[in-house]
Amino acid sequence: MDIQLKRGLLDVCVLSAIKDGDSYGYKIIKDMKPYIEMSESTLYTILKRLELAGMLTVRTSLHGGRLRKYYHITKAGLGRIEDFKDEWGEVMSIYRFVTRD
Amino acid sequence: MDIQLKRGLLDVCVLSAIKDGDSYGYKIIKDMKPYIEMSESTLYTILKRLELAGMLTVRTSLHGGRLRKYYHITKAGLGRIEDFKDEWGEVMSIYRFVTRD
């Protein structure tokens, strides 16, 4: 899909992917694949950004000899999803403007 | 509204603002204001980009001593709006993923 359209969705998608339970990078990509695709470099950039913004916390743990970073959503992260919901009316109004006859 | 969310909408908004008749910069901003706001520098950047992409053509005319550039949508521009429509199903699917309970 259009890259510019993705920009507004990626952050909340990632937050949404961890909202029902902690997850890690590789799994997040797989879980989101049916809805939206993103490269690893993109995901890890976003995770870092969301962490800096206080929307998630990180916990590193060893899993079968491999390092794994588990991401946990914060109140601010959940709030970000709510803000997104609240803004959707505006988006739909724009959609109707663009696709009017 | 969120700046990243805007990014995917601005181009098609501008195209949509001229699809029912040629218009010019200042008027486009006013027409779009109820739906989405943008600065002049943003609009003129977008108009230039859309012209380069062949989605609109420009005609300069003098109007009351002031220069005006009228923008006219092309077939490619109309096609861009159609593509946007076609992509919307995907966007809604992402929206449902993000806002699921």
Place this chain on the structure above:
DNA sequence: CGTAATACTTCGTGATATGATGTATTACGC
């Protein structure tokens, strides 16, 4: 033992929205 899958990192690049600033003319209130 080689190849794929898992897992995370870093870097450079290109796209792009925006504020600041500038230039000019017209319209309007006082």
Place this chain on the structure above:
DNA sequence: GCGTAATACATCATATCACGAAGTATTACG
């Protein structure tokens, strides 16, 4: 007639961001 707002367009520097490329390591599997 004079100042201020509105009209109209242009340019530049800046910050944000998605992505491909390339790298490092380990596990799983045929």
